[in-house]
Amino acid sequence: MGFTGSKKNTLAQQENRINALQYEQSTYGATKQVVYGTNMICGNLIDNTDFTAIEHKSTVKMGKGGASQTSVSYTYKSRVIIALCFGTINSIKQVLFDDGVYNLNQLNLTFFNGSANQNVWGEMQSLHPDHALSYRNLAYVAGYIDLTTSAGVPQYNFEVAGKCIANGLDANPKDVIVDILSNSIYGAGFSSDYIDNNTFNEFSKYCIANNLFLSPVYNAQEEAQSALTDLAEICNSTFVWTQGKLKILPLADEAVTGNNQTWTPDLTPIYDLTEDDFLDDDEPVKCTRSDQADIYNSVKIEYKNRANEYNIEVVEAQDLANIELYGLRAADTTKAHQICTTDIAQRTAQLALERGIAVRNTYTFKLPLKYILLDPMDIVTLTYKRMGLDREPVRIIKIEENDNQLEIEAEEMVIGSASPAKIETQEAVSMSINANQQVGNVNPIVIFEPPMELTQNTLEVWVGVSSPQNLFGGCEVWVSDDDSTYKLFGRIDTQIRQGILKNDLLESSENPDMTQTITVDMNMSNSELLSGTKEDADRLNTLCYVDGELMAYQNAELTDIGIYNLSYLNRGAYSSEIKAHYKDSQFARIDEDVFLKIPFCKEDIGKKLAIKCPTFNSFGAGLQSIGDVLPYYYTIQGTALKQAPENVTGLTSYYSDGFNILTWQPVDDTRSVVYEIRKGSSWGKGQCLGRIAGNTFTARGNGTYFIKAFVPDYNVYSAEAASLEITGARLVQNVIEIIDEHELGYPGEKTKSLFINEYGILSLSGQGLVSEIPVVSEIESLLFYGGIMQEGTYTCEQTVDIGAAAKCYVYIDYNFLGENPFATISKIPKISEVERFIEDFGAFITNSRIQISIAGEDEVFGEWRDFVAGQYYGRKFKFRAILSSSSPNVVTKLENFTINIDVPDIVETGNSILIPTEGKRVDFEKHFHDTPNLQVTILNKAQGDDEFITNLDATGFNICLKNVDQPITKTINFVAQGY
Numbered sequence: 013m014g015f016t017g018s019k020k021n022t023l024a025q026q027e028n029r030i031n032a033l034q035y036e037q038s039t040y041g042a043t044k045q046v047v048y049g050t051n052m053i054c055g056n057l058i059d060n061t062d063f064t065a066i067e068h069k070s071t072v073k074m075g076k077g078g079a080s081q082t083s084v085s086y087t088y089k090s091r092v093i094i095a096l097c098f099g100t101i102n103s104i105k106q107v108l109f110d111d112g113v114y115n116l117n118q119l120n121l122t123f124f125n126g127s128a129n130q131n132v133w134g135e136m137q138s139l140h141p142d143h144a145l146s147y148r149n150l151a152y153v154a155g156y157i158d159l160t161t162s163a164g165v166p167q168y169n170f171e172v173a174g175k176c177i178a179n180g181l182d183a184n185p186k187d188v189i190v191d192i193l194s195n196s197i198y199g200a201g202f203s204s205d206y207i208d209n210n211t212f213n214e215f216s217k218y219c220i221a222n223n224l225f226l227s228p229v230y231n232a233q234e235e236a237q238s239a240l241t242d243l244a245e246i247c248n249s250t251f252v253w254t255q256g257k258l259k260i261l262p263l264a265d266e267a268v269t270g271n272n273q274t275w276t277p278d279l280t281p282i283y284d285l286t287e288d289d290f291l292d293d294d295e296p297v298k299c300t301r302s303d304q305a306d307i308y309n310s311v312k313i314e315y316k317n318r319a320n321e322y323n324i325e326v327v328e329a330q331d332l333a334n335i336e337l338y339g340l341r342a343a344d345t346t347k348a349h350q351i352c353t354t355d356i357a358q359r360t361a362q363l364a365l366e367r368g369i370a371v372r373n374t375y376t377f378k379l380p381l382k383y384i385l386l387d388p389m390d391i392v393t394l395t396y397k398r399m400g401l402d403r404e405p406v407r408i409i410k411i412e413e414n415d416n417q418l419e420i421e422a423e424e425m426v427i428g429s430a431s432p433a434k435i436e437t438q439e440a441v442s443m444s445i446n447a448n449q450q451v452g453n454v455n456p457i458v459i460f461e462p463p464m465e466l467t468q469n470t471l472e473v474w475v476g477v478s479s480p481q482n483l484f485g486g487c488e489v490w491v492s493d494d495d496s497t498y499k500l501f502g503r504i505d506t507q508i509r510q511g512i513l514k515n516d517l518l519e520s521s522e523n524p525d526m527t528q529t530i531t532v533d534m535n536m537s538n539s540e541l542l543s544g545t546k547e548d549a550d551r552l553n554t555l556c557y558v559d560g561e562l563m564a565y566q567n568a569e570l571t572d573i574g575i576y577n578l579s580y581l582n583r584g585a586y587s588s589e590i591k592a593h594y595k596d597s598q599f600a601r602i603d604e605d606v607f608l609k610i611p612f613c614k615e616d617i618g619k620k621l622a623i624k625c626p627t628f629n630s631f632g633a634g635l636q637s638i639g640d641v642l643p644y645y646y647t648i649q650g651t652a653l654k655q656a657p658e659n660v661t662g663l664t665s666y667y668s669d670g671f672n673i674l675t676w677q678p679v680d681d682t683r684s685v686v687y688e689i690r691k692g693s694s695w696g697k698g699q700c701l702g703r704i705a706g707n708t709f710t711a712r713g714n715g716t717y718f719i720k721a722f723v724p725d726y727n728v729y730s731a732e733a734a735s736l737e738i739t740g741a742r743l744v745q746n747v748i749e750i751i752d753e754h755e756l757g758y759p760g761e762k763t764k765s766l767f768i769n770e771y772g773i774l775s776l777s778g779q780g781l782v783s784e785i786p787v788v789s790e791i792e793s794l795l796f797y798g799g800i801m802q803e804g805t806y807t808c809e810q811t812v813d814i815g816a817a818a819k820c821y822v823y824i825d826y827n828f829l830g831e832n833p834f835a836t837i838s839k840i841p842k843i844s845e846v847e848r849f850i851e852d853f854g855a856f857i858t859n860s861r862i863q864i865s866i867a868g869e870d871e872v873f874g875e876w877r878d879f880v881a882g883q884y885y886g887r888k889f890k891f892r893a894i895l896s897s898s899s900p901n902v903v904t905k906l907e908n909f910t911i912n913i914d915v916p917d918i919v920e921t922g923n924s925i926l927i928p929t930e931g932k933r934v935d936f937e938k939h940f941h942d943t944p945n946l947q948v949t950i951l952n953k954a955q956g957d958d959e960f961i962t963n964l965d966a967t968g969f970n971i972c973l974k975n976v977d978q979p980i981t982k983t984i985n986f987v988a989q990g991y
Contacts, residue, residue: 044150045097046198047174048191049183049227050105051352052322055094055153057165061140062091062156065163088159091135094168097229098198099126099151102173108321109168112448112633119157119168126151149197171322174227179271181318182225182352185247186216189260192236200236208257218262219247220273222359227318228350246348248363254387261389263367263407265427279391283383284403286395291378291417297396300374308343308368309334313361315351327354329361331369343368373424375406378417386411386418391425450634451481454625455510455536457644458600460557461651463586466602471614471652474607476508476600477625478537485630489608490638495622495645498638502608504625509539509601514575517558517593524549525581530558532599535574541601543568549582559597562588617650618727650726657685657721660734664951665711667921667987671881672711672738679721679730688729690718690854692829695733699828700854711738712881713825715908739949749812753909760809765801766895774906776801776895796833799900806906807892812913817869817887820913824879826893827908830857832901857904859896864889889913920944922986924951929979931972933963936988944990951983959984966990 042056068085096104104123107114116123124130126149133154137144153170160166176183176191190212193202219225224247230239244250244260252259267276283289290296309331317325326345335341346364351357375394379386386392388411393403406422413419458476477487486505490498514531534541544554549566556563556578566580584590610621622643626636662677679685689709692698695718701709703722711717718733753760758774767777778796814820830853862879866886873890891911895904920938936944943966948959956975963970973980 043232044095044198045229045231047097047101047172047227047229048176048188049225049352050171050173050177050181050318051227051229051316052108052169052171053097053229053231054167054169055096057092058095058147058152059093059136059143060090060165061136061143062089063163064089087161088163089156090159090165091139091154091156092165093133093136093147093152093154094165095147096151096153096170096172097126097174099124099130099149100128101125101151101175102177104153105171105173107168107170109166110448111446113446114448116153119155121153121155121157124152124154169322178220179225182227184216185219185224185226185243186212186260188226188228189240189243192239193258198230202258206256206258208259211259211261214275215247215249215260215262217273218249218264218268218275221268221270221275222264223270224356226350226356227352242348243350246350246360248360250389252388259389263389265425279405281393281405282386282390284393284395285377285379287397289379289383290396291380297375297377297394297399297401299399300376302372302374304338305341307334307338307372308341309338309365310340310342311361311365311368312343312345313351313357313364314345314347314349315354315357316349317354318352319354322352324349325354325357327357327361329358329365331365334369370426371423375422375424376420377422378419381413381416381418383418384413386420392422394422446634447629447631448633449483449629450636451479451484451627451629453636453641454479454487454627456598457623457625458508458510458557458598459623459644459646460560461649463562463588464652465586467609467652471612471616471650473610473612473621473646473648475504475610475623475625476510476607477504478507478510478539479627480536480538482538483629483631485628485632487625487627488635488638490624490626491610492622492624492643493619495620495643498622498624501610504606504608506606507537507539508606509534509541509603510537511539511574511599512536513558513593513595513597513599516595519590519592520581520583523583523590525583526579528581529577529579530581530593531571532576532578533574534576538574539601540570540574541568541576541578546580549580552582552585555585555602557598557600557602559593559599560588561591561593562586562602612648614650614653616648617653618648620645620647654723654726654728657723657728657730659730659732660687660719660721663719663734663736665736665738665949666923666985674709674711674717674719674736674738676707676719676734678707684725685721685723688720688722690733691715692718692827692854694718695720695735696853697829697831698854699830699860700858710881713823713827714739715825715827737953739947749814749911749913751808751810751812751911753806753808753911754907756809758806758909760892761807763804763806765804766806769905774806774893774895774909776804776897776903776905796903800833800897800903802898802900803894803896805892805894808890808911812889812891812911814887814889814913817885819883819885821882822864822879822884822889823881823912823914824862824891825908825910825912826862826906828857828860828895829905829907830854830897830902831905833903834901853899853902856897856899856902857895859894859898860904860906861894861896862909863892863894865891919987919989921988922984924983925986926983927971927973927981929972929981931960931970931979933968933970934986935968936966944988947987949985951985953982957982 045053047053066087066089068087069082102125104116107116107119109119122133124133124147128148130146130148132144132146135156136154176187178184178187190207192199193207194204195201226243226246228243240251247262248264249260249262252261262277265277265279267274287296310328312326312328314324314326316322348357348360351360386408388408390408391405392408393405394401395403405425407425408420408422410421411418454477460474462472462474475489484507486503488503489501491501492498511532511534514533517528517530520528532541544566546566548554549564552564554564554566556565561583562585564582564585565578567578569577571577622645624638624641624643626638626641628635658679660676660679663674665672665674667673686703686705687707688703689701690698691701691712693716698718701712716735716737718735720733721730754772757772758768765777766774769775779799779801832853863876864879865873865876866884867873867888868886871888873888876892893906893909895906897904920936922934925934943964946961946964946969948961948971950957950959950973954975957980958974960972960974961969971984973982
């Protein structure tokens with residue numbers, strides 16, 4: 013017997029494979045670029061190895077029993093080195109590529125700053141030592157990169173933070189000029205001995221005060237004179253060679269202050285020249301005025317705009333009044349790519365315009381050699397009556413020596429024309445879209461366990477995300493169960509309709525709830541809600557998640573942008589708990605196929621998941637780094653399996669052998685149930701004293717005790733804790749010592765992990781140091797920066813000495829509590845119900861304990877041991893408290909620590925004594941020699957209940973009970989002790 017099958021056809025599509033790298037730009041002998049300040053440059057490929065073609069094959073079936081189509085495509089990688097510019101430079105700020113903005117890590121590139129002693133690229137050294145060069149004094153990037161689909165090197169544009177950066181981005185022109193003059197490799201090799209430091213320093217002040225910073229790039233051979241002249245003209249300055257020194261002098265004629273620097277021009281004339289000083293008697297001073305036709309009233313500057321990705325733009329300065337009179341006369345556009353900000357470009361253009369229009373007169377005259385010390389840029393005054401000049405200030409621009417006389421050319425000085433007006437300019441708006449831009453974090457994610465009805469009888473955790481960003485495309489979902497190792501679980505491409513409540517929604521005994529309306533703000537997800545019918549609400553077609561409760565609505569009334577009022581609420585869907593929800597609680601519409609579903613099994617219940625959701629944009633790019641995303645935590649509850657056991661009832665107490673015993677009615681449950689006992693101000697903050705299977709427990713000191721039934725198999729408690737306040741946990745006898753450590757301010761020895769807070773409570777401290785905090789405004793807690801110390805020990809200062817070794821009762825009243833110092837209460841609407849909103853911290857402080865050490869008549873103390881209230885034999889006693897926390901987010905505190913030591917005396921107890929409304933005389937059965945101490949406990953005590961005791965003596969006491977002023981009948985326990 014054999015098998016026969018139909019013959020299937022296979023179609024194949026395969027693109028041509030490229031076998032070598034395609035060069036975009038790799039020029040031998042190209043000039044090394046020099047970058048000052050911050051500017052955008054392209055690189056030059058100088059080496060490549062390990063070209064690799066990676067095959068990608070996919071098969072698609074063409075219907076049942078039909079042919080299948082296989083397609084083969086290729087991507088390419090290569091190990092490359094791309095030269096940038098002369099070093100040493102500061103950094104690569106960003107890389108523009110393929111309509112996106114990237115950092116070097118995203119492109120798998122390593123940066124080398126071009127220092128004189130930089131090392132060889134490690135990858136090249138280990139893989140191809142024959143290619144391993146250090147490229148000293150050359151900044152470059154290297155990496156094993158993805159090539160284009162045509163196997164070419166991508167056209168990267170690098171924003172380089174180069175040399176001489178002065179203001180964080182650009183360079184001080186003075187530093188650039190000095191480097192070009194003096195650098196022996198790419199500069200003029202000009203000796204610093206010939207540079208006039210005074211004028212260069214004044215020039216630097218002038219540039220700083222004017223916020224005049226530049227970022228020139230020199231990518232081709234150029235005469236130093238040309239480069240320096242361009243820089244001086246942009247800075248409204250000029251060079252002067254005099255007395256063996258090179259000077260640079262600004263033309264500005266007004267003082268300026270900026271960037272904490274003030275520059276003041278020296279406008280003092282060197283000489284006041286009159287007709288007696290000039291050599292030509294016929295026409296001692298000649299004036300030449302430029303023709304109006306040669307005056308430009310429109311000046312344009314071409315620059316690279318950093319705010320627009322260094323695209324070339326043009327600013328224009330115009331004199332509208334001059335244009336109105338003489339018509340438009342535009343100068344040729346001046347190329348000034350050293351400028352990278354619109355403000356500097358506009359001021360440069362405005363200055364050139366104003367000087368060209370204002371400074372039109374040029375004077376020539378001759379002086380004898382006694383004025384040989386005059387230099388260009390010096391200011392003199394001219395007095396020549398025939399020309400109407402009376403101490404007219406002029407600036408010398410040229411001096412020539414000829415036939416023992418000085419021929420001088422000067423220009424008029426129009427004060428203010430050399431200092432441009434500050435004109436507000438509007439930046440050009442870039443219309444390009446950065447396809448790699450990130451859209452930031454998602455809104456607080458919605459995580460819950462849906463009922464079996466929604467999961468087809470499987471256990472699942474649902475995760476939903478949303479974002480207010482229009483370019484939000486979705487997110488990846490990474491999951492970890494140890495908050496260390498994350499795995500990519502899935503991807504969400506559709507956001508949920510998510511919002512928050514704008515008002516409180518209270519519990520309701522009626523369902524559907526037709527009296528309350530919830531207001532929902534959906535702007536966080538830019539989504540809308542639509543009304544349904546009554547049947548839609550009843551059939552849960554408009555199902556929503558509201559802070560743990562599932563409900564559906566009928567009406568969705570739009571009241572404002574993104575704000576809806578929802579009414580006719582079908583609450584408690586799928587047996588979810590109907591509870592109160594408060595303003596700012598999470599809201600999400602449960603739509604199909606928008607939640608990521610994480611399956612789990614029973615063994616996973618109790619496991620804490622850490623979930624990170626790095627986003628990407630609508631282009632599928634701009635993916636956040638998983639390391640930059642904070643996790644959301646969720647502990648798997650097994651909600652679909654769990655049901656809370658019944659609340660504990662019948663909690664009461666009685667005395668046995670001098671101790672107060674708690675007892676309660678067992679819970680009727682088929683599961684294995686234990687009882688958790690806590691002591692403190694509330695269930696959430698109280699210390700867990702233990703879990704027991706029975707229904708009796710010996711009280712450990714005065715305080716309020718809380719008891720819940722607990723199902724270990726499903727980690728579920730009863731909904732409400734039964735509570736009882738104990739004020740007579742131990743019958744005192746002859747009290748010989750009472751030490752209230754809290755009242756004393758905890759004067760004993762404390763380990764470094766403990767401190768006393770502002771309320772006088774002993775507390776664990778934080779692990780970090782204040783000096784290590786990077787930004788104080790960004791941390792959640794100053795006291796607990798770095799996490800919480802896990803354990804600390806407080807040893808009492810006082811040693812109790814009872815005088816002689818004897819049996820005595822030691823009783824300690826203490827109260828440990830746990831709190832989260834990083835939590836905020838700003839969102840808790842009702843402080844009185846805080847227990848509903850705080851995390852369960854009691855389980856984290858179980859190991860906190862009191863210890864005792866005892867010495868006999870030999871006064872030698874034994875080992876420390878955990879304290880248990882009872883009878884001890886000894887003479888001296890020492891005590892200490894160990895504060896312990898098993899969570900880095902829960903701080904353990906000791907708010908009460910009172911030590912009592914007494915010796916036995918006569919004790920009488922009475923239990924379940926009914927006190928009628930008229931009161932009662934209770935007689936002691938035992939004989940007391942003196943009036944004993946009396947402790948009375950009202951059973952089932954209600955608010956306002958109080959006992960009134962009179963005629964207390966050695967034989968008994970009178971007692972009546974009242975609630976406020978009304979006599980009541982109730983049952984009491986009492987204990988009397990004395991001699």
